């Protein structure tokens with residue numbers, strides 16, 4: 191099939207590449223001229239495991255092209271995918287300006303029957319607005335607007351796209367549903383379903399999935415906070431409840447809160463949509479408030495440990511800047527907030543991340559930049575520091591094992607926001623080890639928040 195993908199961010203680039211890899215002819219469009227030039231040059235602007243080889247192959251075999259000219263891509267396309275940003279507007283509402291602006295351009299460009307598929311995460315009813323905008327310049331029998339929410343995770347995006355657990359297609363048009371089924375058949379050979387439903391439900395399914403997952407994580411963060419007060423271990427509780435298949439083992443890891451480009455904005459957006467319709471979505475309100483507090487909970491633990499909120503004269507190592515491992519994305523990364531709070535209390539930082547130093551530098555404040563030295567490996571971030579703060583669970587941080595730390599640090603003190611290490615090993619090695627929802631090692635009980 192001939193496919194146009196509008197917007198070559200995370201979703202557009204991964205979708206376009208995977209569709210091309212499965213034999214379709216794909217033209218990707220972006221307004222960012224530098225990005226398009228880079229992509230034409232064969233360079234991928236994001237770090238995403240597994241993307242590079244299929245990207246290179248699809249370009250080499252002539253199935254994947256890039257342009258800034260929307261008319262070059264849309265005219266001949268059987269399917270046009272909208273993979274455009276929907277960032278939070280001022281009041282938490284999704285900003286639809288990119289989506290609606292492109293919808294306004296598409297109508298006059300449609301030649302044959304075209305399925306316009308929205309992959310961006312958008313509030314319920316956006317499909318109707320898209321349909322109206324396109325119909326202003328094209329006859330309604332020439333196109334159908336479909337909602338096809340995307341569920342890929344950054345860092346596992348290719349695997350998620352190639353073998354989705356489900357594909358959700360929202361449309362009332364049999365013809366459009368058939369086109370979508372043909373397109374996705376190669377991806378669901380493993381027997382996972384293509385779930386067809388009405389467009390509004392498909393739009394809401396995306397928000398429901400993200401809000402449910404954010405709630406699951408937040409629930410465990412609250413259990414961790416209770417563990418710290420009553421003396422329990424959230425790891426044991428995770429194992430104890432995760433084995434119940436009704437609960438499931440995944441997304442039960444307590445930490446320093448969820449971040450990224452999706453959960454924070456989508457939880458906010460569904461709360462806003464509910465409010466607009468006169469419904470107070472209380473659970474997600476609580477989720478947002480707990481998550482905001484959880485992001486900097488590690489700093490409060492540091493204050494209690496040092497008995498002061500003045501960290502002048504202290505240097506902290508920081509491992510991990512991206513919002514999660516296997517990505518260089520730092521959007522809403524807890525590390526951004528933690529760095530700000532530590533530097534605000536007078537500390538200096540030695541920061542390391544395998545992939546995200548560049549993106550972090552672009553996003554953080556001048557005061558953080560002025561007080562942070564970025565280093566090239568995990569070892570250098572330990573040199574002569576007062577304590578190590580772990581913000582992201584990159585695999586390489588699991589090695590060397592915890593008992594090797596004291597060779598490098600001024601004080602063997604670790605504040606771990608991702609629960610990477612074994613408590614007994616830390617105790618045996620004489621390390622002060624404070625993690626999330628687990629007994630603190632080498633610390634008097636009264637230092638733990640009551």
Ligand SMILES: NC(=O)c1ccc[n+]([C@@H]2O[C@H](COP(=O)([O-])OP(=O)(O)OC[C@H]3O[C@@H](n4cnc5c(N)ncnc54)[C@H](O)[C@@H]3O)[C@@H](O)[C@H]2O)c1
Nearest residue numbers: 197198199200201220221222273274275276288310311340
């Ligand atoms: N990132 C994810 O993991 C993920 C997963 C599922 C769904 N989503 C949703 O998918 C949508 C896109 O997310 P993303 O992370 O890929 O966004 P992004 O911000 O990484 O990329 C968006 C791209 O669209 C381009 N663009 C903006 N306006 C344009 C226009 N008028 N014409 C052409 N190109 C334009 C930008 O230059 C950019 O390259 C969002 O709604 C997001 O919520 C994201």
Ligand SMILES: O=c1ccn([C@@H]2O[C@H](COP(=O)(O)OP(=O)(O)O[C@H]3O[C@H](CO)[C@@H](O)[C@H](O)[C@H]3O)[C@@H](O)[C@H]2O)c(=O)[nH]1
Nearest residue numbers: 340341342343344407441442443445448449450452513514
């Ligand atoms: O047990 C867990 C699992 C995740 N997280 C955090 O949750 C956030 C989001 O993680 P993840 O869901 O893996 O990353 P995303 O790439 O943001 O993917 C989410 O958001 C995408 C955009 O909507 C959806 O497509 C995906 O299905 C959905 O998982 C990160 O900060 C993680 O550190 C935890 O704290 N504990």
